[in-house]
Amino acid sequence: MPSGWVLPKLLKVLGLEGDKASIIKFEFNPKDGIDNPALSLAEDIDGEAMGEPRFYLLSKGSTETFGFCLHEELGCRGHVIRQVELGGLAQRRGLQDGDRLLQVNGLFVDHMEHHRVVQKIKASGNQVLLAVLDGDSYEAAKALGRDLSQMLPADIRPRLCHITRDKSGFGFSVSGPEGVKGTFQLSVRQDGPAERAGVPSGSWLLELNGHSVRSCSHTQLARKLKQSGSKVTLLVASGPVEEFYRLRGLQVTAALADTSWLPFKARELHMVKGDAGYGFLLKEDDYGSGAVGQFLWDIDAGLPAEQAGMKEGDRVLAVNGESIEGLDHQETVLRIRAHKEQVTMLVIDPASDAFYRSIGLSPLLFLDDGDPALGSCTPSPSNSPGLCHIDVGPKRPGSWLMTAANSITITQSPCREEQRRLRHAF
Secondary structure: OOOOOOOHHHHHOOOOOOOOHHHHOOOOOOHOOOOOOOHHHHHHHHOOOOOOOOEEEEEEOOOOOOOOEEEEOOOOOOOOEOOOOOOOOHHHOOOOOEEEEEOOOOOOOOOHHHHHHHHHHHHOOOOEEEEEOOHHHOOOOOOOOOOOHHOOOOOOEEEEEEEEEEEOOOOEEEEEOOOOOOOEEEEEEEOOOHOOOOOEEEEEEEEOEEOOOHHHHHHHHHHHHHOOOEEEEEEEEEEHHHHHHHHOOOOHHHHHOOOOOOOOOOOOEEEEEOOEOOOOOEEEEEEEOOOOOEEEEOOOOOOHHHHHHOOOOOOEEOOOOOOOOOOOHHHHHHHOOOOOOOEEEEEEEEHHHHHHHHHHOOHHHHOOOOOOOOEEEEOOOOOOOOEEEEOOOOOOOOOOOOOEEEOOEEEEOOOOOEEEEEEOOO
């Protein structure tokens, strides 16, 4: 290999080609060889496609797994893909052992705490879009201090918009090639209902009320819009976003969407117990399709629950930073009583709850991302179990975290012969 090949090749892989500010940091003398460990990685980089993030849309059945584990490992940086199941979904799509996870559903996660990334994948349900980078390229980029988020498209999320019509209609019109199904572009009236709901003019319509329009003719779409009544929910994508998914053969779904324009939000309630308690009743009940939830009723006037903003009929999503989806009534009660004098709940009102059920997605998937919760870890002796405790207290609005106490299994890791710390199977 020519001595002058290694550095230019590595810089090209990492997107540094032509970046003089970055290049002058290296003083490379071919006579002295390569002493920088990051540079030596370039010798193993073969092919123009190496070093580029890869995108995988994984879709599984309700009884299946995605077929990989996500690890946080001592001695390894990043969220590490491990134990890719032979013949499983992840392997069939192309995930490889040692890949580093950069994005979940279009959201950059490399900087996030491990338990938060795990929660985002779990909340995504049966479909998740992952962006990964091979381990060698990841370590090389980190060694050079590169911002990994700059290796990814700036915004690849479609937009979910809920429109209430006014006396003149929904405020948008639809056009598309004559005789071609499923290709609909939107023109949006200035200051109309659609524009106020966040629909960009010129965007492409992907879903209507939770259903794909890919097989719809223009006549069928018009009929569905008429049947929607006074409200309609659209999944739309700008031209660049639509092109991004189309060129990669990926289907765009609502699970990937930016929901910041929606009027439906979960609410965080923090309560400090008074002399008469919190002042609410927790009741287990069905809420459609055989699902069971925990609901809030009999809210006493003037007590902490009412003062915190609790409303009758709210459904509890999480308690003290931990999701309660899948927990029964008694387990939820124990979570509420865990902190004797105060509790923080994430709740959702009936109308918002019904909306997310109508599109088949958990509201936990669309929580705003805030600062990591303060936490502390109890160290454990080598090769013995330990416990990581996350202290969850009152947080600023928009900074809700799905945190939990996690058992830490210490085993020998293949990464630099260090030890594995956290692992979660999907």
